[in-house]
Amino acid sequence: SGPVGADGVPHGEGVAVFSDGRRYEGTFVRGHMTGWARFTFANGDVFEGDFKNGVYSRGKYILKQSGAYFKGTFVNGQPDKGEWYDSSGKII
Numbered sequence: 001s002g003p004v005g006a007d008g009v010p011h012g013e014g015v016a017v018f019s020d021g022r023r024y025e026g027t028f029v030r031g032h033m034t035g036w037a038r039f040t041f042a043n044g045d046v047f048e049g050d051f052k053n054g055v056y057s058r059g060k061y062i063l064k065q066s067g068a069y070f071k072g073t074f075v076n077g078q079p080d081k082g083e084w085y086d087s088s089g090k091i092i
Helices: none
Strands: 012-017 023-029 032-040 046-052 055-062 069-075 078-085
Touching: none
Parallel strands: none
Antiparallel strands: 012 023, 023 032, 032 046, 046 055, 055 069, 069 078
């Protein structure tokens, strides 16, 4: 849901729900997930932060099962530079 431009692709704030249970709530630029967003994975893990061209690049990835989280930068969807924290906010 959200605004669609004359080119038929999403522009601006919107929500995308995928058939496998993933959910993206954030900004679209020419149909690409770009900008600040909240992305919920099918397993319940959550990423909150910046997307660049459909891939999360900087923010916080929270593991649903333990509550532990990584805060920092990501490369190809994987933690790169930053720290892991336990559910109480202490560095692991």
